[in-house]
Amino acid sequence: MLPDVETLLEYPYTRTTGPVLGPFFTALRDGRLLGIRIDGRVYCPPVEYDPETGTSLEPDLVEMGSDGTVKSWTWVTQPTSQHPFDHPFAFALVLLDGAYRPIVHALEVASPDELSTGMRVSVQFHEDRRGAITDFHFVPAGTGTARQVVTGGEPVTVIEQLISLRYREPLQPHRRRFAQGLLDGRFIGQRSPISGKVSIPGRGYDLLERVEVGEEGDLVLADRGSVTAFTVITPIQYYGQKETEPYIRASILLDGGDTPLTGVDVRGLPIDEFRIGLRLQAVWWPAGQRDLGEIDNRSVSLDGIIERWNPTGEPDADPDSFEEFAL
Amino acid sequence: MNGDTTRSTGRDVAIVTVSQTPSVAAFDGPEPVLVMRCVNDILNQTGLERSEVDFTIAGSCDYNSGLPFAFVMNLDGIGAWPPVYESHVEMDGAWALFEAWLRLQVGDVDTALVIGSGRPSPGNHREAFALQTDPYFMAPLGLDPTSLAGLQARALLDRELATERDFAEVVVRSRQAGASNPKAMVTEQASVEELMAQPYVASPLRAHDVAPTADGAAAVLLVAGDRARELRERPAWIRGIDHRIESHHPGFRDLTDSPSIRTAAAHAGAADGPIDVAELMVVHSHEELIVRRSLGLGEQTVVNPSGGPLAGDPVMATGLVRVAEVASRIMDGTVRRGVAHASSGACLQQNLVSVLEGDD
Known part of the structure; x- marks a missing residue:
């Protein structure tokens, strides 16, 4: 009897960031979170076009605060290898204070019993940041550590994504x-x-x-x-x-x-x-x-x-x- | 753009034959064999030679198959000779149907073979399909279809538009219907109480709320005009077909509603007559509640008599199977008019609505 065979399929993608996402990821690397103002509404994550009309936008970027409110959540009992945690955690839609629409991201709590729609959460920046959406996650408000803003680095112009699938x-x-x-x-x-x-x-x-x-x-x-x-x-x-x-x-x-x-x-x-x-x-x-x-x-x-x-x-x-x- | 473009066309196009492999947890053979079985079945049923098929198009996913250009290998199943005039979509076979329908509107060809196939068993479905999300904000987090569906299901609960019992009832009904479908994979029955006692996988969704992925394929033969009646006494005419897309940012959408389904259904003419049967691509149980409401389905419509994807989800063929299930009920005279729905992307981001009718 021959053993099972394993196949690893990998594609290394590099993508340019452009005039809106570039500053967003540069700011993340520095320890700041940006949104974009469109007709008086603030969207985070920022987009290059008006989500309602499709009109392309001048980048009117604004800094977001650290806090927000959970609009929906799910408790992931068995994380995949792509998830940001290897222990159970939550994904959540978080409406950052001042934002018009929520952002989807990971929320780390010890137990699903702590989760509820409407709960207050805060951005927790990681110490090692490279200018990626994975540079932070959410934690219950008041439980995180203070962010260290580090400026002066090169702009983030390219995002690398290694697609890696096993069969x-x-x-x-x-x-x-x-x-x-x-x-x-x-x-x-x-x-x-x-x-x-x-x-x-x-x-x-x-x-x-x-x-x-x-x-x-x-x-x-x-x-x-x-x-x-x-x-x-x-x-x-x-x-x-x-x-x-x-x-x-x-x-x-x-x-x-x-x-x-x-x-x-x-x-x-x-x-x-x-x-x-x-x-x-x-x-x-x-x-x-x-x-x-x-x-x-x-x-x-x-x-x-x-x-x-x-x-x-x-x-x-x-x-x-x-x-x-x-x- | 004229909103009526997808139904006020000059050319009548019908489905005259359908074929499906059974949905199985793991098919012990190559994906082209699944395709080949459907193609040979279609040709045998109609008596056509492959050379009499003007155009072929398939829907499949290389990340699902685990091979670069797997979709080219799948052409083996259509036969390497004579050469085919063909196309491919990296989408469910339902979207291949849409392209074939458009291709027949050009008027220079009359027959189109449409295929959807998938063999997800060797891979990890959640990881492969996390890659269809936004590559800057979502894919790096591994945001997979099941987790995102959990967010959508929670939104329904929070807005008091559904309960977890409603989700379980969808599963119970789907499995009961699937029990009489020889192509379905899940035949095991369970009560609402038994299902609700199960643990969550992406709360408030439990394992049975997520369609079980299957290896399988489906195909339909589209024929334009009078030729359709020569091949089938009662063809299933495609009276309307429309595809609409919402934002890929789930936070930018009202997840409890589906404006894209409502728009697609309106433009496909779903409400122009009674809907006897509807086959809906429900890959998470709560989606049925949203799709039913967005399509405006009432008591007179039988929903997912095949059991739907919750009784077996042949990935990349599931949407085309919905079309085949409606078409076969029209062709055999069980119903006169039906709607087939297919979705793609997270949380019903993209939706395709087809309206099929038999002759009176």
Whole structure:
């Protein structure tokens, strides 16, 4: 039985703050809370446009006090990993004194018994502030510590947000058999019950004939094949990039298959001698050292399975024989 | 903008076939298979070849699926050959229906296949959907749909527009209706008293007040004009469809009311005739009270006979399922006229109202 697979999906976003949110987040970093005045009404959080009419606004920013009144609340019994506390807490709509509309934020109390609509609360600034909405939270009025205003820093012009989501699930049945095959030193493909075409890795269906393919379609392919396409990637640096030197990603059509393995890492082979039609033999990591760590239901990397691909020395395959393959 | 644009159109468009997978807690296979089952079912029911479908559009969510460009992978379920003329919305399939309806108004194509699919089981729904909130003020706090729904439910209690018993009664009714729906996920019944004895998850909401997320898919086939009657004796005509949005700041809204539903319903013509059935996208029990009131539904309207999302919430297909449930009741002659509601965003921020009718 193979273990559940975990996937981490991350997107690092950076967003500019602009003429209204920039001063707001700069002020938060300094230990001050700003709103925006629109036709005599004060909105906090501030907005760049009139919420009633959509008209864009000149930034007429005003400083808010520390206190407000709870207009609604909910007690969060099991915080998510994104929440500002790892213990139960409240989210609340808080109408800051002088504001026209409430702001939604976290409210820390020891027990839900302390919560009520209408209760008075205060802004509690954190000691470490970076110019983000998480630089403060609310506490019952009179229980916080005094704010320390620190001015003179650079304006906050960019907000960074790392989106990070985790997924955990069993390998799906077709994937389970493919992965077990790799541990056993075999490439398992799937044959379409309609067209007879063999794809690897199987998807659990034939996307051309729109038919599901079960275990009865499994078959073992050779562990040698021909290069049908490749690209040389010169890495640029970005969040999560591990590469520094140019490397090849190749498509390899295993003998007996009708779709190539794509994105295969063939580093170790000289880039200037690499070519379409080249015949390659898989060299497996020894049984017991094979690692399924980069194989889940979403993507496949053979890096932990295949140590390298060796040229077989056979004559090259005829590139014209690959004309029906796009990759 | 002319408020009547969404119903005073030249082209009649109808739903002629619908399909749904069952809603299940965890589907042991790829999301494209869920799509494929619905697509094949639609084609089998109508006898159409895939090449006879002019336009396809799907609604799904990559954060839900856990894969960049998961929506492209879902096209596998529609079939890679012949090439499709297609579109996608990162929204519930109900919004794909809206785009398909608009696309058919252009007049150069006559058939559109609409799909909604989701496989949330491997992920964390609250964390994924916290990301649809404002990225400056809300998402960094992890403000998730359930917590925000708790704020909305509390506002109803504070204004004495509802009680916690009302919330539980919505759940009891939804589960009773879901018991006779073979596609529903929750069939277990409980009394109001039993439900109210349960602990809160985001007070005043309890676990059963939150629709249980499910893996699943749905599809409908839209056909314009007389061709619809060739494919179905009694098509479900889309008489009006309208989408309205409120502020993404929950504090800037009156959470006890839904002006966007009222506006959408007015522009879709919901009140132009009796509403026999209404399928409402109630993903938190208290929302049913707001949606009913905002749509002006009376005693003559049967609400969520399928059980609604509280009996199983196939994320990103749920709204389209509402349309399919109304359409199937019109097509089989059970009812003449119905309303399907879909929502998106926190606390019913966005709402889509469709009005469907059968021939007299």
